[in-house]
Structure formats: structure tokens, C-alpha cells
Amino acid sequence: xxxxxxxxxxxxxxxxxxxxxxxxxxxRMIPVDPAELVVGPYATAEQRELARQKLGLDKPIxxxxxxYLLNALQGDLGRSxxxxxxxxxxxxxxxxxxxxxxxVALTFAYLLAIPMGVLAAxxxxxxxxQGAMTIALIGISVPNFWLGxxxxxxxxxxxxxxxxxxxxxxxxxxxxSITLGLQYTAIVARMTxxxxxxxxxxxxxxxxxxKGLERRKxxxxxxxxxxxxxxxxxxxxxxxxxxxxxxxxxxIFAWPGTGQLLINSIIGRDFPVVQAVLTLLGATVLLANxxxxxxxxxxxxxxxxxxxx
Amino acid sequence: xSSNKRTGRISRRNFIKSVAVIxxxxxLPGAALRRAQAQPVRGGTLRYGLSAEPRRxxxxxxxxxxxxxxxxxxRLVTRSPDGKYVPHLAEWSVTDDQLTWTxxxxxxxxxxxxxxxxxxxxxxxxxxxxxxxxxxxxKGSYAGVREITTPDPLTTVVKTExxxxxxxxxxxxxxxxxxxPKTYDxxxxxxxxxxxxxxxxxxxxxxxxxxxxxxxxxxxxxxxxPPFAANQGAAYLDSIVYRHFADDASRTAAIEAGDMxxxxxxxxxxxxxxxxxxxxTVISKPMPATRTVFFNSEAKPWSDKRVxxxxxxxxxxGPIIDRLLFGHGVAAHSVVPPMFKEMFLADxxxxxxxxxxxxxxxxAAAGLEDKDGDGFVExxxxxxxxxxxVAAVSxxxxxxxxxxxxxxxxxIKIKITQLDAESVNARTLSGNFGILTGFYLWDGPDTILDxxxxxxxxxxxxxxxxxxxxxxAVIERMRRAxxxxxxxxxxxxxxxxxxxxxATVIPVYHPLDTYVISKKVQGYTPNPYTLYPxxxxxxxxx
Numbered sequence: 001x002x003x004x005x006x007x008x009x010x011x012x013x014x015x016x017x018x019x020x021x022x023x024x025x026x027x028r029m030i031p032v033d034p035a036e037l038v039v040g041p042y043a044t045a046e047q048r049e050l051a052r053q054k055l056g057l058d059k060p061i062x063x064x065x066x067x068y069l070l071n072a073l074q075g076d077l078g079r080s081x082x083x084x085x086x087x088x089x090x091x092x093x094x095x096x097x098x099x100x101x102x103x104v105a106l107t108f109a110y111l112l113a114i115p116m117g118v119l120a121a122x123x124x125x126x127x128x129x130q131g132a133m134t135i136a137l138i139g140i141s142v143p144n145f146w147l148g149x150x151x152x153x154x155x156x157x158x159x160x161x162x163x164x165x166x167x168x169x170x171x172x173x174x175x176x177s178i179t180l181g182l183q184y185t186a187i188v189a190r191m192t193x194x195x196x197x198x199x200x201x202x203x204x205x206x207x208x209x210x211k212g213l214e215r216r217k218x219x220x221x222x223x224x225x226x227x228x229x230x231x232x233x234x235x236x237x238x239x240x241x242x243x244x245x246x247x248x249x250x251x252i253f254a255w256p257g258t259g260q261l262l263i264n265s266i267i268g269r270d271f272p273v274v275q276a277v278l279t280l281l282g283a284t285v286l287l288a289n290x291x292x293x294x295x296x297x298x299x300x301x302x303x304x305x306x307x308x309x
Numbered sequence: 310x311s312s313n314k315r316t317g318r319i320s321r322r323n324f325i326k327s328v329a330v331i332x333x334x335x336x337l338p339g340a341a342l343r344r345a346q347a348q349p350v351r352g353g354t355l356r357y358g359l360s361a362e363p364r365r366x367x368x369x370x371x372x373x374x375x376x377x378x379x380x381x382x383x384r385l386v387t388r389s390p391d392g393k394y395v396p397h398l399a400e401w402s403v404t405d406d407q408l409t410w411t412x413x414x415x416x417x418x419x420x421x422x423x424x425x426x427x428x429x430x431x432x433x434x435x436x437x438x439x440x441x442x443x444x445x446x447x448k449g450s451y452a453g454v455r456e457i458t459t460p461d462p463l464t465t466v467v468k469t470e471x472x473x474x475x476x477x478x479x480x481x482x483x484x485x486x487x488x489x490p491k492t493y494d495x496x497x498x499x500x501x502x503x504x505x506x507x508x509x510x511x512x513x514x515x516x517x518x519x520x521x522x523x524x525x526x527x528x529x530x531x532x533x534x535p536p537f538a539a540n541q542g543a544a545y546l547d548s549i550v551y552r553h554f555a556d557d558a559s560r561t562a563a564i565e566a567g568d569m570x571x572x573x574x575x576x577x578x579x580x581x582x583x584x585x586x587x588x589x590t591v592i593s594k595p596m597p598a599t600r601t602v603f604f605n606s607e608a609k610p611w612s613d614k615r616v617x618x619x620x621x622x623x624x625x626x627g628p629i630i631d632r633l634l635f636g637h638g639v640a641a642h643s644v645v646p647p648m649f650k651e652m653f654l655a656d657x658x659x660x661x662x663x664x665x666x667x668x669x670x671x672x673a674a675a676g677l678e679d680k681d682g683d684g685f686v687e688x689x690x691x692x693x694x695x696x697x698x699v700a701a702v703s704x705x706x707x708x709x710x711x712x713x714x715x716x717x718x719x720x721i722k723i724k725i726t727q728l729d730a731e732s733v734n735a736r737t738l739s740g741n742f743g744i745l746t747g748f749y750l751w752d753g754p755d756t757i758l759d760x761x762x763x764x765x766x767x768x769x770x771x772x773x774x775x776x777x778x779x780x781x782a783v784i785e786r787m788r789r790a791x792x793x794x795x796x797x798x799x800x801x802x803x804x805x806x807x808x809x810x811x812a813t814v815i816p817v818y819h820p821l822d823t824y825v826i827s828k829k830v831q832g833y834t835p836n837p838y839t840l841y842p843x844x845x846x847x848x849x850x851x
Contacts, residue, residue, distance in 0.1 A: 083519040084365035084503035156566035164566035256521030
């Protein structure tokens with residue numbers, strides 16, 4: 001396992017290099033002159049040229065990437081064109097907020113979805129099953145920008161129970177977490193239901209029933225343990241998706257996370273920030289997949305990894 | 310040397326009258342009068358919801374400032390609510406030949422760091438602004454400055470190459486904010502304006518966390534408010550917290566939920582509903598901005614002014630204001646908004662009225678006719694389908710669709726291409742476009758005419774590629790005007806040529822700046838002539 005982790009971690013480095021190169025090239029392909037963003041639309045040609053030199057844009061793209069990489073390895077991702085802040089500081093300010101929102105949303109989603117999925121499976125084709133799956137269908141179908149506004153209008157504007165936007169207290173987390181988590185609740189509940197149903201049809205479950213084991217123990221102790229394996233791999237995807245996918249929810253709730261940072265930077269053509277956040281999102285996907293693989297082995301002892309796989 | 314000193318007090322009544330006349334808004338006078346009866350209270354934090362994200366607060370390093378910048382710094386000159394230039398940090402005088410300006414600083418003004426404001430800081434500012442190697446976006450406005458001297462700690466003498474009444478405008482803008490050079494040099498231009506600033510403004514920078522909030526707190530030493538402020542001492546508010554909401558609906562919900570005290574630009578569809586809510590006051594003030602249809606005068610057949618004039622006849626502004634903006638706009642016939650009374654040419658409304666028949670006649674005269682009877686004119690043997698660029702901004706996109714439909718009435722089959730704003734920018738810079746829907750937001754519309762029309766500004770700012778010796782001559786006259794009267798005269802002449810003949814820009818509407826204000830906020834009076842509101846007289850009820 002340790003060798004496997006070292007092997008996978010080493011593999012992450014070239015992957016990160018590829019991601020950063022792709023992001024860097026993609027940013028340079030956008031038909032925008034970053035120099036103009038610095039000096040403004042009413043600058044002279046001379047001022048533009050000075051800005052290009054200052055930003056290193058007069059150098060070949062390979063040289064530009066080399067400088068970027070060298071600086072990035074020393075922890076210098078440049079400065080935001082808009083705010084003037086160091087990009088590393090911006091990410092350090094916002095990433096914890098996104099991780100907090102994401103972890104609360106996923107915790108909410110999984111805590112709700114797994115019992116819901118199990119209940120739907122053991123009460124298959126009953127009203128409970130249909131009710132749970134209808135909720136899941138709504139969760140998947142309702143766009144989160146609409147759901148977010150609906151929750152704001154109901155619980156913040158109408159009932160005044162919770163704040164509409166912002167951050168700082170647990171109350172600020174409630175509405176964005178529900179908005180972000182509900183779509184994952186829906187997916188996980190459906191996945192849990194089908195996974196539990198599949199396990200319940202296995203021979204060993206029948207044998208457990210035949211042995212006279214209590215139904216609750218069969219489902220929650222024996223069946224669920226095996227049914228949860230595909231859900232763990234889903235969790236890996238969700239961790240990366242929740243970091244990248246919180247853009248809309250963070251924007252609606254003015255939540256100060258990397259999602260909002262990214263969208264504001266895209267709107268403002270703040271290239272150094274966009275570049276860094278996109279690379280970070282790429283890294284999150286890689287790390288989340290690694291985490292899912294590790295959790296997989298913990299949940300299913302039959303799976304053994306080796307460095308030579 | 311003749312003295313030409315200004316003082317700038319304006320009564321609240323005159324201000325209200327001027328704004329109400331411009332906007333036709335019934336809400337504003339009532340709200341302002343109600344506030345006039347209350348007694349100010351010191352203390353409290355104002356929560357302010359912005360529609361644009363705050364940026365760095367150093368005009369030498371950015372071309373887009375944030376509302377807070379207005380309060381962190383002061384300028385030599387300011388503008389009263391009726392649009393007049395009045396002294397702020399300095400009284401000024403100018404010689405008869407209009408070539409020597411003397412700025413006399415108010416005594417005992419201090420930076421936030423506690424250091425005194427002296428003429429050295431003013432000299433430093435002029436030098437930075439005209440530095441040929443600097444990134445300052447409005448360097449051109451300081452181009453005429455020849456020499457800056459400081460005969461004593463409170464006096465700065467600025468000599469110019471030619472008379473330039475326009476100097477007052479740039480000196481008033483937030484882009485001529487005064488900094489402490491010592492702090493600036495100590496922090497360096499990349500770091501200054503990010504976590505620290507050292508201005509003389511009524512508020513100090515406390516915290517700037519991009520994507521989250523910007524907090525400014527009261528400068529207790531402040532005793533040099535602009536002459537038109539009712540409160541001449543330190544601000545009433547303890548602090549202001551700015552937060553950015555990218556989404557209009559979220560911003561609106563935030564004030565309705567009690568998370569904010571003021572928001573700018575609510576969802577237009579919600580404005581009428583908010584006006585009915587007793588908890589809020591809704592103020593719509595004219596914005597120094599114009600939404601336009603813009604042409605490349607070198608792209609055929611738009612190069613024929615009769616084709617552009619035909620388009621001008623096709624634009625029907627009423628439905629755009631009523632249905633697109635829910636009434637929150639003013640029909641525009643000039644690039645210059647009517648609030649700039651002394652430079653606005655009212656006759657422009659009569660130049661190209663909505664007239665489909667005349668539009669078709671002009672197209673026919675230019676050789677664009679519908680020969681195959683399909684309802685659309687042909688150009689070079691086939692149906693003419695000009696591409697209209699539009700930036701991916703919903704307001705401009707909607708405007709483009711209306712313009713497309715209205716152009717169809719005179720037989721022009723416009724094809725809309727939506728691109729991101731920077732791609733539109735890149736294409737207009739290279740001249741690779743024929744027509745677009747565009748806009749500007751700037752409180753010096755005379756400067757806009759210079760940027761957009763002088764042939765010397767091609768391609769950077771004159772994207773219509775207007776080349777007209779008569780226009781150039783008038784702009785030169787405007788640039789070298791020694792008095793505002795002379796400069797305004799040139800601005801009027803330019804509008805006559807642009808909107809009465811060339812039609813390289815068709816103004817469509819002037820948007821309104823709309824604020825939703827909680828009833829607990831008192832003393833807020835909008836100034837239609839400035840980009841950013843002032844908070845010096847604002848206080849909160851307990």
C-alpha cells in the first residue's frame with residue numbers, strides 16, 4: 001500500500017505538469033491582450049508595449065511557461081491584475097471556505113442519501129421507495145441556481161430564519177450547503193438504492209436470512225458494507241466535483257470561496273488567478289481520485305494495490 | 310495674474326430640483342426631504358452591496374476603481390451636485406493666458422499615516438501622471454503639463470504647454486486621487502493600494518479580502534470635507550463594509566433579507582416591487598453613460614454615411630426603454646447625457662427621428678435596395694447580412710436583438726455574433742467589424758468624444774475609425790480651450806457633426822444608476838455627476 005501510494009504520488013507530478021501546461025497554453029490562446037487589462041482601453045501603443053514587457057509577454061511562449069513554472073515552484077503564482085494581491089494569498093483566503101462548504105454539503109448529502117437509498121431498497125416498490133426516488137429525481141433535475149434563490153426567498157427573505165448571503169457563522173452555511181448538497185443527495189440515494197438491491201439478491205444474503213439473522217443486521221451490518229463500495233468511488237468524483245462545481249452556489253450566496261474567485265476572475269480576465277485556480281482544480285481531481293482508491297481498499301479487503309499494477 | 314477662485318456650496322433644494330428634472334423620478338425628492346428632517350447620529354457600520362468587484366485602490370496601476378476609493382482619498386478639485394468644479398484639497402487660480410495654474414492647499418490636512426499633506430505630494434502626483442514609462446491610463450489628460458514647481462509647502466504651480474480647461478475634469482476624477490509619496494515609495498507600486506493606502510480621505514482602509522469584503526473605517530482626524538457636504542467634520546459612520554454580488558437577484562435578496570443596507574443595481578424587474586416596500590427607498594439617478602450602436606466607418610457599406618443615417622432613422626427608442634429596461638433608462642440622442650447641461654446639445658433629438666420611410670430612402674440612395682422583394686436589401690448582388698458584434702453581457706445582447714429587429718424594418722438583415730468582451734475589444738482594435746452594440750461609463754463625455762473621434766486616436770480609442778478634418782479641428786480646439794465655456798462650445802459643435810451628419814455612433818439610451826436603500830440609512834444624496842456616491846453625510850438610525 002505504501003509503495004502504491006508513493007508510486008501514485010510520483011505519477012501525480014507529471015500529470016500536474018501536463019495540466020499546468022495545458023492551462024497555460026489555453027490561457028494564451030484566448031484572443032485577449034493581458035497588457036491591455038493592465039493599462040486599460042485608453043492607453044497608448046507605447047504604454048501597451050511597456051506593459052507587455054513587464055508581464056514578459058514579449059518572450060516566446062516556452063520561455064513564458066518556463067518562468068511561470070520556476071516561479072510557481074517557489075510558491076510565486078504572480079499577482080492578480082485586478083486586486084493586486086498575490087495569487088497564493090487569494091487561494092489561501094478562499095480555498096478553506098470552499099473546502100468547508102464542500103465538506104458540509106457532502107456530509108449533508110451522504111448522511112441523507114445513504115439512509116434514503118437503503119430505505120428505498122428494502123421497501124422497494126412501496127410509497128417510501130417512490131417518495132425517496134421522487135425526491136432524488138427532483139434533486140437531480142432542479143438547477144441549483146434556481147433552488148438557491150428559492151431557498152433564499154423562503155428562509156431568508158420570507159421567514160428570516162437564516163442569512164441570505166455571506167459567511168462567518170454556521171447559519172451562513174445552511175442554505176448553500178443544502179443547495180450544493182441536494183444534487184449529490186439525489187445521485188448517491190439512487191446509487192445506494194441500486195447497489196443495496198443488487199447486494200440483497202446475492203447468495204450470501206440469502207444464506208444470512210436462512211440462518212435466521214435479524215433483517216436489520218443483514219441489511220445494515222452485512223449488505224450495506226458491500227453496497228457502499230461503489231459509493232466510495234462516487235465520493236472521489238464528488239470531492240473533486242464539489243470544489244469545481246461550487247461556482248454557481250458560491251456566486252448565488254456570495255460565499256467567499258475559490259468558485260466565486262474563479263468566476264470573478266474569468267469575468268475580469270484576471271489571467272494569473274484563472275490559471276492558478278484551474279490548475280488547482282486539476283490537482284483536486286487527481287488527489288480526490290487517489291483518495292477514492294485508498295478508501296476503496298479500506299472498504300474492500302479483496303482489493304490489493306501494488307506499485308507494479 | 311487674475312484670480313478665478315471658486316466656491317461651491319449648493320442648496321439641497323437646488324440639487325433635488327436638478328436631479329428630479331433630469332430623471333423625472335418622483336421617489337427621490339420625497340426621500341431626500343424626509344432625510345433632511347432627521348438629526349444625524351454617529352456610529353454604526355454600513356453594509357454596501359456592490360455589482361462590480363472591488364479592485365486595487367491605486368489609480369496608477371488600474372483603470373477600474375471601486376467605490377471605496379472615493380472615500381480613501383481626496384482630490385485637489387471636486388464636483389458639486391450641480392456639476393460645478395469646486396475646490397477640495399486646494400483652491401486654484403489660473404493666469405489670463407490660461408497657462409499657469411496655482412494650487413493652494415488647505416492647511417493642516419493630514420494623510421492617514423499622520424504626515425502632513427504638502428505641495429511635494431502634489432508635485433509627485435503630477436510627475437507620476439505624466440510619466441512616459443508609467444501605466445497610468447489617463448496620461449494623455451496630463452500631456453500638456455510642462456513644469457511643476459513648489460514655491461512653498463502649500464503651493465504648487467503647474468505650467469502647461471497650452472490652455473487646457475479639461476485639466477479640471479481629470480483633477481476631479483478619482484483617477485487623480487492624492488497619495489502620500491513616502492508611503493507609496495516605501496510599499497512599492499505593486500503592493501500599494503492592495504493592503505495599505507495612505508490618502509487623506511474621510512475613511513481609512515481596514516481590510517481588503519477579494520471575493521469576500523472590503524472594509525473601510527472612519528478617519529477621526531478628518532476636517533476637510535468638500536464644501537457641499539453638510540457634515541464638515543469626520544464621517545458619521547464607524548465603517549463601511551463592501552461586499553460584491555455578481556448576481557443581481559442575490560444582491561436584491563440580500564437587502565430584502567436584511568443582510569445589506571444599500572445595494573446598487575438591483576434586478577430591474579424587481580424595482581417596482583421594491584418601491585412598494587416601506588422598508589426601502591429606491592433612488593434612480595442618471596448615470597454618466599450611454600448605450601450605443603457603433604459603426605466602423607471604414608467597413609463597406611457602413612462607410613457610406615447614408616447607410617448609417619438610415620440605421621439612425623430605424624432606431625425606435627421608446628419600446629427599448631419601456632420593455633427592455635422596464636422604464637429605467639432615458640432615451641439618448643447624443644453621446645453626451647442631458648445632465649451635462651452645458652455641453653449637451655438638445656437639438657440632437659431632432660436630427661434622425663424614427664422614420665422607416667426616410668431610412669429606406671437613404672438606403673436606396675446609397676445603392677442598397679430590395680430588388681428581389683424578399684424584404685431585405687441587397688449588397689454586391691446578394692442579400693446583405695451585416696454581422697453585428699455584441700459582448701456577452703445580457704443587457705447589450707438584448708439591445709442587439711431589438712436593434713436587429715428594428716433594422717429589419719428598413720430591410721437590413723443583421724446577423725448577431727456574440728463574443729466575450731475581450732474578443733469584441735480585439736476585433737474592434739483591429740478594425741475587423743462593421744457594427745456593434747456598445748457602451749461607455751465615464752463622467753467626462755467630452756473626453757469620450759475626443760477618444761472616439763479624433764483621427765490621431767486610431768485604432769486604440771477611435772474604434773469607429775472616424776477620419777474627418779473638421780472633427781479633428783474641433784477636437785484640437787476643445788483640447789486647447791482655456792475655459793470650460795470654450796470647451797463646452799467645442800463639445801456642442803462635435804455633437805452637431807457626429808449626430809447630425811457622420812452618425813458613426815447612434816446613441817440609444819442612458820441607463821439609470823439605481824440604489825435600493827434601507828430606511829435606517831439617512832443622509833444619502835446621490836450626485837449624478839460622479840461615478841461613485843459620497844458617504845460623508847450618511848448615518849444610520851438606531
